[in-house]
Amino acid sequence: MKSLDIGALAARTGLPPSALRYYEEIGLIASEGRHGLRRQYGPEALLRLSLVALGKSAGFSLADIAGMIGKDGRPDIPRGELRARADDLDRQIRDLAALRDTLRHVADCRAPSHLECPTFRRLLRLASLRGARRQAAAKRDLGPATGR
Template sequence: MAEQLTIGELARRTGVATSALRYWEDLGLLPAPARVSGQRRYPPSAVRLVGVVMLLRDVGFTLREVKAFIAARSPAGDGWRELYQRKLTELDQRIAQAQVARTVIAHGLACPHRDIFECSNFAGGVAALLAGSSLEEAHEEIHSH
């Protein structure tokens, strides 16, 4: 029989806490392991699967999305590509939002007012947001005058 790993050994090999491994198992990210005397025993391939979960999580996938990614795997299919494309689109949107936020903060730091609450641009941005503008629209509105 091939080497089987305890949950502690799997945790040591991957750097993932045993509590997280149990949680991932509960979510269906890891298949239910065999049990020996009530203790979990994982196949060596579980190390790689934990690595896949870690990689996908680190590039921005939620655990629900990781589960869909793992489920989309098939020998002949490339369903994972659609998931990657959706995540790429989402990341592009988040990057654009972060760039707008960075610009707004940089302009705030350049504000000559000692108290930013006294700045008409700041007050105008707050008013535009309260009126339903996006951050980008509010910022453009302030700087178009």
């Protein structure tokens, strides 16, 4: 594949040219040069932008992603961080599934008042416990250096 100018790369990726220029500035992609005033990018830019999109979808910051891609273009992906992020996603999926089930129950419950429904009351208690556990874990993760 031949080089793409910044407009063509923007069209292929759905990213605005300003984002592409910023990504180049922070080292996520590199241009091969210019054709007139327009930056030119090689085919590897598409691959790198796909890695950036995947990393962002997984919740990594651009700085994290830049560290994973590396200056030489070779990915240096910390597998432990990926596993930890996958574990976080599993927890989010469980929490969202519980929330979905609660909402469906509330929508379908035949009790005159949701507060009279024993299932709804149990779901509320479980939600409170999950919230308390999340807060405790967040405090533990912040550690004593934050003063919290």
